[in-house]
Amino acid sequence: MKGLIQRVTHASVTVDKQTISAINIGLLILLGVEKTDSAEIAAKLCRKVINYRVFPDDQGRMNRSLLDAGGSLLVVPQFTLAADTRSGTRPGFSVAAPPDQAETLFLEFLAVSEQLLGIAAVGRGQFGADMKVALENDGPVTFLLEVEGKPE
Template identity: 45%
Template structure:
């Protein structure tokens, strides 16, 4: 399981020309679910995401989480994160989880995040929809979180 987490000043998701979700200061999370991922990994990823300390504290260090600043979160399913470009110039998506299971894990991740943080501050995309994600990256700060299945 992989997540690209971006610290943003603002962000929105548009579907069919309409705003589906929008936030001010907070996080945009692009979540990729891969073959071999488990439901337990959803819980660990949700915990890491809402508690990730990438916002400035009083000392100018990255010491605060999105929860600490009362920011928003937009969570978008992004199967292309599982793309592999090691050979050639066209990515293959053999590592991506099948869509039905990936959607279930995406929904579980959202639910877990809402259980760890104020649900009214969490927006989403729509699984497999054609979305336009707009954001103003703050910093820029972009963190890649990766979890591998436990052997």
């Protein structure tokens, strides 16, 4: 499972010209699900994202997590993040999870996020929709986090 996180001052998701979710200071995560992923892997990545230290402390060092900063999380399913881009000039999607599995694991990631942060601090994209994602990347700060294999 892959999560592209971006520290944001604000971010939103729009579907059919309607804003369906928005956050202020926090993290936007684009979530890519692969065939080998499981609920345990989704929970492990979620805990990693929420505890990843990307917010500045009093000295300006990235030493505070989303929990420490009291920020929000916007989770957006991103099928193309699971693409195999190692060769050629066209992405391959053979490792991407099928839609049913991907949606189940997206919802599992959301459930763990809401449990750790509180439901009011978690926004979501719409699985399978044509979404428009707007954000103001703070820094810019962007990291690709990956979790694979058996959970710890």
